[in-house]
Amino acid sequence: QAKQSGKNTVRTFRQDMSDHLQIKVKLENDLHDALNEDRIELHYQPRFNAKGRVMAVEALARMRGRDGNLVPPVQFIPLAEETGLIVPLGEQVLRKACEWLAALNAQLEEPIAVSVNVSGIQLMSGRLSDTIRSILKETRIAAHLLELELTETVLMQHEESIHEDLNRLHTLGVELSIDDFGTGYSSLSLLQKMPVQTIKLDRSFVADLPDNQDNVIISRTVLAMANAMGLGVVAEGVETDAQRDFLIDEGILQLQGFGLARPMPAEDAAKFILSQQINHPIAHKIVPETL
Numbered sequence: 001q002a003k004q005s006g007k008n009t010v011r012t013f014r015q016d017m018s019d020h021l022q023i024k025v026k027l028e029n030d031l032h033d034a035l036n037e038d039r040i041e042l043h044y045q046p047r048f049n050a051k052g053r054v055m056a057v058e059a060l061a062r063m064r065g066r067d068g069n070l071v072p073p074v075q076f077i078p079l080a081e082e083t084g085l086i087v088p089l090g091e092q093v094l095r096k097a098c099e100w101l102a103a104l105n106a107q108l109e110e111p112i113a114v115s116v117n118v119s120g121i122q123l124m125s126g127r128l129s130d131t132i133r134s135i136l137k138e139t140r141i142a143a144h145l146l147e148l149e150l151t152e153t154v155l156m157q158h159e160e161s162i163h164e165d166l167n168r169l170h171t172l173g174v175e176l177s178i179d180d181f182g183t184g185y186s187s188l189s190l191l192q193k194m195p196v197q198t199i200k201l202d203r204s205f206v207a208d209l210p211d212n213q214d215n216v217i218i219s220r221t222v223l224a225m226a227n228a229m230g231l232g233v234v235a236e237g238v239e240t241d242a243q244r245d246f247l248i249d250e251g252i253l254q255l256q257g258f259g260l261a262r263p264m265p266a267e268d269a270a271k272f273i274l275s276q277q278i279n280h281p282i283a284h285k286i287v288p289e290t291l
């Protein structure tokens with residue numbers, strides 16, 4: 001009896017493994033097809049300054065299934081990295097984001113910037129700076145309006161090629177930021193050496209502000225460190241007014257999160273930003289000179 005059930009357990013485990021593999025193979029095929037059929041879509045989440053103005057947007061990839069459903073990035077980015085498909089995918093994302101931004105900025109008084117998440121695999125290819133140079137040229141986007149979000153893990157890699165490409169991107173004038181800051185193990189000396197301008201404070205440290213004393217201390221410390229190093233700080237995952245007010249009081253000048261705006265499909269995001277600039281034009285342009 002016991003032997004029988006043991007056998008069953010083994011068979012179930014194998015069945016699970018093969019199911020898992022099948023799902024993976026299917027997803028890999030889906031991803032491949034989605035790339036060829038232009039079914040990678042970008043949603044854009046606004047990033048605000050302390051006055052509530054949109055200064056930039058983050059491009060976030062989604063895969064449109066043949067059935068019309070949207071597949072979130074957690075479900076395909078890791079696989080894309082594993083299979084190397086992240087290189088063509090990343091290139092599509094960069095080109096789409098820059099094309100979208102060019103069309104939007106043509107209608108805006110004050111241009112905004114776009115940030116794009118970049119995987120270590122893309123940097124390891126050693127061609128990222130060349131790819132970006134041609135995309136910027138094609139779309140006529142000024143380099144400083146493109147920001148690349150890298151993780152600490154990427155920066156910590158000792159690959160010479162990564163550092164060379166990052167320096168080339170920096171020389172091009174592209175902005176570099178560290179995403180999910182505080183969740184990795186980057187050292188202060190590394191931060192100092194890297195051509196990075198901005199830190200994105202991970203949302204786990206923004207959660208429950210201002211009640212969570214640990215997070216109060218962490219956010220203050222990160223801000224003090226960033227100030228000392230001349231780096232900008234973006235708070236991620238701002239969901240409540242209390243979080244927003246606390247962060248602004250502390251001097252964190254850029255905010256992103258569901259409480260301010262969710263990621264939106266391309267057209268909605270463009271409308272959102274256009275209507276904000278129309279309804280709240282830049283102060284000096286509306287204040288009459290006599291005031």
Ligand code: C2E
Pocket residue numbers: 045059060061062072073074077090093117118119149179180203236237238239256257258259263
């Ligand atoms: P991320 O770069 O840290 O992006 C922020 C994620 O947090 C997004 O999830 C966004 O929807 C979510 N988020 C924003 N505000 C809030 C909030 O207030 N509360 C909560 N709970 N979540 C918030 P999303 O779009 O599912 O993306 C997940 C991750 O997938 C991204 O994390 C990024 O690491 C990766 N990713 C997305 N697009 C790309 C891409 O084009 N290339 C690469 N390499 N990675 C990407």
Ligand code: MG
Pocket residue numbers: 058117149179
């Ligand atoms: Mg990001």
Ligand code: MG
Pocket residue numbers: 179180200236
């Ligand atoms: Mg992030």
Ligand code: MG
Pocket residue numbers: 179180202203236
């Ligand atoms: Mg994050």
